[in-house]
Amino acid sequence: MSAAPTRRRSLPGDPAPAEAIARAIRVDQAGEYGARRIYEGQLAVMRPGPARAAVEHMAAQEKKHLEAFDRILVERRVRPTALGPLWHAAGYALGAATALLGEKAAMACTVAVEEVIDEHYARQAAALPKSEDALKTTIETFRAEEIDHRDLGLAHGAAEAPAYALLTGAIKAGSRLAIWLAERI
Ligand SMILES: [Fe+2]
Ligand SMILES: [Fe+2]
DSSP states (O other), X not given: OOSOTTSXXXXXXXXXOHHHHHXXXXXXXXXXXXXXXXXXXXXXXXXXXXHHHHHHHHHHHXXXXXXXXXXXXXXXXXXXXXXXXXXXXXXXXXXXXXXXXXXXXXXXXXXXXHHHHHHHHHHHHHHSOGGGHHHHHHHHHHHHHHHHHHHHHHHTTGGGSTTHHHHHHHHHHHHHHHHHHHXXX
16 A cells, blocks of 8 residues: 555656756747747737748737636646746737847747747647646647748748848757756746
8 A cells, every 4th residue: 555645656767857857848838828928029029921820820820829827837736937027028028129120030039939849849748747648738739830930931931031040040059048048946
């Protein structure tokens, strides 16, 4: 008989301890919050038209992603990132700044962020143990939508943005740093 029946023990072949799962949920909730703020920043600047409609579509999906991770965070009693105020400000600033550079730069921002998130979600899903199948399905569903966002960005001329390589390189580096921080703080 187990002395602690309410506490799930690791099983052989189960590589992810509880803290690794908590980190994954923490960084994903932070990332989806950042995504929502990026699009809020862009929508504050963008004028009506096809590019804005695309951003509105993506923002609606990001809202669902965030709601899901907000729920998971509470259900699993995971501490949220302490850097919420930073994502709040930095996400919005990134969105507004890229949209001010133009619609194509706004789309380049999406392409850069989503490429990093695609890699991030793929790595996470692959590392999750069998016992986390529900979480894995959520991550894979969202990952597919993030890839759609990247494609939508490219379809709206992201690659024609001024200084595309420089812009996306900087945003990718920032996104990777944000992931690194949100996993830890
Ligand atoms: Fe998302
Ligand atoms: Fe997205």
